[in-house]
Amino acid sequence: MKRHDRMQRVKSGGRNSLASWTSVRSPARVLVNWLVTKFCKRLPSLRAKRWLLRKLGARIGKNVGFSESADIDFFFPDLIEVGDNTVIGFQTLILTHEFLVGEFRKAPVKIGKNVLVGARCIILPGVEIGDGATVSAMSLVNKDVPAGETWGGIPARKIRMPPIPRNQNTKSIIYDV
Secondary structure, three states: OOHHHHOEEEEEEEEEHHHHHHHOOOHHHHHHHHHHHHHHHHOOOHHHHHHHHHHOOOEEOOOOEEOOOOEEOOOOHHHEEEOOOOEEOOOOEEOOEEEEEEEEEEOOEEEOOOOEEOOOOEEOOOOEEOOOOEEOOOOEEOOOEOOOOEEEOOOOEEOOOOOOOEOOOOOOEOOOO
16 A cells, blocks of 8 residues: 555645644644653653653554654654664654645554664655665655665665675675775
């Protein structure tokens, strides 16, 4: 299933859907979510950060690391799922909704286990990132990333990684710099 097929759409009669955001989510709920997510951006304790995000409804696995300034959608944090042992990089933004002219859309975001999302990435609503995938820094993820693949760029696409040469004697990695 593709990202756009996961979207829930609400038409706003050709008007700016952001102008009527209060009809999408309770202002009190949005305020609480905003306060908690903004606090979590600066919170140094990963354990406390995971606990608080779970209290907002996000499904956060064990040993997940949200780097400083990583941010999740404060309208619908309950639509975010992050698998065990995943790292979310510095200033990365995970979105679960879009306000458009004429339409409001929301969709869950699922990030698998053992995933690395680099710094300053944006993950759009409806995206699924498979187990063991890597997303390079400063990428715009607007479609699904298959398990075990490395993606990057704007928009993100598969990056071919050259095989890593190994020294026959020591079995260590040799980098040609």
